[in-house]
Amino acid sequence: MNNIKDQENINQKVILLRLDLNVPLKNGVITDQTRIDKILPVINFLIKKNCKVIIISHVGRPKGKVNKELSLKPICENLESKINQKIKLINEDIFKIKKDKLFENFDGQIIFLENIRFYEEEEKNDKNFSKQLASLADLYVNDAFSCSHRAHASISKITEFLPSFAGLQLETEINALKKVTSEIKRPITCIIGGSKISTKINLIKNLIPKFDNIIVVGGMANNILSYKGNSIGKSVKEENCEKEIENIFKTSNDHSCSIIYPKDVKIGKSMDDESQIKDLAEVSADDFILDIGPKTLKKIEDIIENSKTVLWNGPAGYFENPNFALGSYEIAKMIIKKNKDNSIYSVAGGGDTIAVLNQINAINDFNFVSTAGGAFLEYLEGKELPGIKVLN
Numbered sequence: 001m002n003n004i005k006d007q008e009n010i011n012q013k014v015i016l017l018r019l020d021l022n023v024p025l026k027n028g029v030i031t032d033q034t035r036i037d038k039i040l041p042v043i044n045f046l047i048k049k050n051c052k053v054i055i056i057s058h059v060g061r062p063k064g065k066v067n068k069e070l071s072l073k074p075i076c077e078n079l080e081s082k083i084n085q086k087i088k089l090i091n092e093d094i095f096k097i098k099k100d101k102l103f104e105n106f107d108g109q110i111i112f113l114e115n116i117r118f119y120e121e122e123e124k125n126d127k128n129f130s131k132q133l134a135s136l137a138d139l140y141v142n143d144a145f146s147c148s149h150r151a152h153a154s155i156s157k158i159t160e161f162l163p164s165f166a167g168l169q170l171e172t173e174i175n176a177l178k179k180v181t182s183e184i185k186r187p188i189t190c191i192i193g194g195s196k197i198s199t200k201i202n203l204i205k206n207l208i209p210k211f212d213n214i215i216v217v218g219g220m221a222n223n224i225l226s227y228k229g230n231s232i233g234k235s236v237k238e239e240n241c242e243k244e245i246e247n248i249f250k251t252s253n254d255h256s257c258s259i260i261y262p263k264d265v266k267i268g269k270s271m272d273d274e275s276q277i278k279d280l281a282e283v284s285a286d287d288f289i290l291d292i293g294p295k296t297l298k299k300i301e302d303i304i305e306n307s308k309t310v311l312w313n314g315p316a317g318y319f320e321n322p323n324f325a326l327g328s329y330e331i332a333k334m335i336i337k338k339n340k341d342n343s344i345y346s347v348a349g350g351g352d353t354i355a356v357l358n359q360i361n362a363i364n365d366f367n368f369v370s371t372a373g374g375a376f377l378e379y380l381e382g383k384e385l386p387g388i389k390v391l392n
Contacts (some may be wrong), residue, residue, distance in 0.1 A: 002164075011051070013139055015046055017046070017055050018143065019144050022060065022146075023324065024233070027068070028073075030074055034363065035371045042168045043110070046141075051109065052103055054113060055110065055113070056154045057144070064119060072115055087112060088106050088110070094119065094129070111238050116154050116260055122258070123152055125156055129153045130154070134158055135161075139163050139164070140162040140164040143166070144167075145370070146371050149332060150386065167378070173370055173376075177347065178221045179309075181380060184309060185309050188310075189212065190207050190312075191215045191217065191311075191312045192314055193216075193219075193317075194219065194314030194350070195235075197238055201244050205251060207257075209257070210376045214258070214259050215300055216250070216260070217262065219235070220345050233287035235287070235289040263295040263296040266290055266293055267289055267290060268321075269288070273321075275290065290318040291326060304331075304335060304344070308344060309344065311347050312331065312332075312335065312353060316328045332357060347366065347370065348369050349367075349372060350373045375387075
């Protein structure tokens with residue numbers, strides 16, 4: 001895969017740069033800037049090379065229609081303050097834009113095209129739309145790993161019309177995930193949480209032959225607890241997963257991979273309740289399981305203590321209520337402690353996991369933190385990502 005940083009003669013070229021700046025917005029205010037901070041290296045690199053940069057990104061799911069609430073304006077303003085350079089946001093119809101007019105009467109180096117998903121052609125991977133985008137620049141750079149599992153026009157089809165390169169962040173993401181999945185230092189442990197087990201079944205199956213321990217926490221652990229005959233009260237649980245869970249345990253036996261799930265839990269009578277520790281046998285019909293208990297944390301600590309590599313995707317509980325955030329915080333702290341003495345290689349990924357790390361200012365205390373959710377999981381599942389395939 002060719003990286004833009006290794007290219008000579010890009011001085012003063014016009015670069016079409018695909019980024020993922022899909023940050024959470026509340027009333028037009030950015031509530032988490034992690035994704036913007038991650039792309040600063042590629043922006044600064046291209047500025048130093050005197051390139052003109054046309055940035056493409058999306059926010060939310062406008063489904064091919066203009067939605068002012070999903071404008072990139074607040075992101076442009078945020079980035080302007082971070083790089084101390086004027087940025088121009090273009091609202092004009094992309095089909096009407098001409099390359100030689102783009103930077104006319106503008107002495108800055110960076111232009112944003114408005115939310116690319118305002119065009120239905122984007123998600124359809126439309127050829128003519130890709131061709132028009134390509135006509136605006138000399139080179140294309142994909143630095144949006146977290147979108148690279150999508151066969152969309154600005155990720156996939158566009159590479160047919162322009163010399164195309166990987167960005168700095170994209171290569172860093174892939175190298176970190178390769179390190180976890182192929183250049184493994186054993187024992188290797190995966191901590192996997194979140195609410196839906198169905199979305200992560202294939203990931204678990206793919207990791208079992210490669211990993212020594214898979215620790216299942218969060219809402220998805222309820223399916224395993226229920227499968228093992230425990231009461232989970234009114235807790236979140238998916239239907240019709242029993243066959244898949246049986247398959248997971250069988251496969252793990254075949255490959256000597258331990259599947260670990262909660263020994264004790266923290267419950268509440270509602271999502272905004274205080275927390276109460278219970279052993280599994282004590283969970284009653286009106287309880288919600290919302291976090292892992294101290295015995296489970298001790299077990300996880302022992303496993304992390306004896307691991308050389310840790311992959312973490314998904315929180316251990318309903319961390320939005322501080323009463324049920326301790327499990328996630330403690331897991332983070334266990335990994336950080338091992339990181340500080342360089343005895344572990346750690347990768348964390350996914351939006352909720354990042355939210356947990358941001359709450360305790362620990363985003364820089366892991367070897368690598370991926371802002372990707374779906375692409376992160378699909379890469380680990382062993383799938384070929386459309387956006388990466390076209391760059392190879």
